[in-house]
Amino acid sequence: KEILEKYHDLPTLQWEGVIGNICAPSQAEWEQLLTNCRAFLFYGMERFMSHVLLNRLVAMNISKCRLMILLDLVRSEQSYQRIKTSGIHKSFQHTAMERPTETALLLSLAGVRSVIANQWYTTLRENANRLDALSQNLLSIGRTTGQTIHILQK
Numbered sequence: 001k002e003i004l005e006k007y008h009d010l011p012t013l014q015w016e017g018v019i020g021n022i023c024a025p026s027q028a029e030w031e032q033l034l035t036n037c038r039a040f041l042f043y044g045m046e047r048f049m050s051h052v053l054l055n056r057l058v059a060m061n062i063s064k065c066r067l068m069i070l071l072d073l074v075r076s077e078q079s080y081q082r083i084k085t086s087g088i089h090k091s092f093q094h095t096a097m098e099r100p101t102e103t104a105l106l107l108s109l110a111g112v113r114s115v116i117a118n119q120w121y122t123t124l125r126e127n128a129n130r131l132d133a134l135s136q137n138l139l140s141i142g143r144t145t146g147q148t149i150h151i152l153q154k
Contacts, residue, residue: 003131007139017041027053035060039067040112043131045079048072048117049098049106050086063111067145069134070103070117071127114145 001019008015017033018025025033030052034040042048048070049057096102104115116134118127130152137148 003128003135007135024051027056031056031060034062034065037062037065039069040065041069041071041131043071043127045074045076046072046083047098047100047103049103050083054094054097054106057106057110060110062107065112067114067116068107068112069131070100070115071131073100073118073121074124074127075121116145116149 004015004019016037018029034052034057042051044051097106100117100119104117107115133152134148137143137151138145143151
C-alpha cells in the first residue's frame with residue numbers, strides 16, 4: 001500500500017485493480033483487468049497462474065498490455081494449503097504451465113509485450129523491495145524496462 005500511495009499521484013497513471021486479501025478476484029475480474037490494461041502488476045502469493053484459469057488465459061487477447069510485472073512466488077502455510085487443495089485436480093502438464101518460464105511464454109502468446117517475473121520463490125519483503133525499485137526506475141525516473149532490469153540484477 002505504501003508503494004501504491006507513493007506513486008499514486010503521478011499524472012500519467014490510472015491505477016485500477018484489487019488490493020487486499022479479503023477476497024480473491026473472480027475469473028471475470030481477472031479477465032477484465034487483463035484485457036483492459038496497458039501495464040499489469042501482480043503482487044501476491046504463490047504463482048500468478050494458480051489464480052487465473054489456464055484455458056481462459058490462452059483464449060484471451062491481451063495485446064493492449066505492454067508490460068506485465070509478476071511479483072509472485074511467495075509462500076505461506078495458508079497459500080500452500082490453497083495451492084495443494086486446488087492442485088489435486090490438475091494434471092502434471094497443467095501444473096508445469098504455471099512455472100515462471102512457461103507463464104512468460106503463455107503471456108507472450110496472449111499478446112503481452114514484456115514480462116518481468118520472479119524465477120524462484122522469495123519473501124514478501126524482497127518483493128516489496130523489488131516493487132519499490134521497479135516503481136522508482138520505471139515511473140519516477142523514466143528508465144526503460146531493460147535499464148530497470150539491469151539495475152535490479154545488480
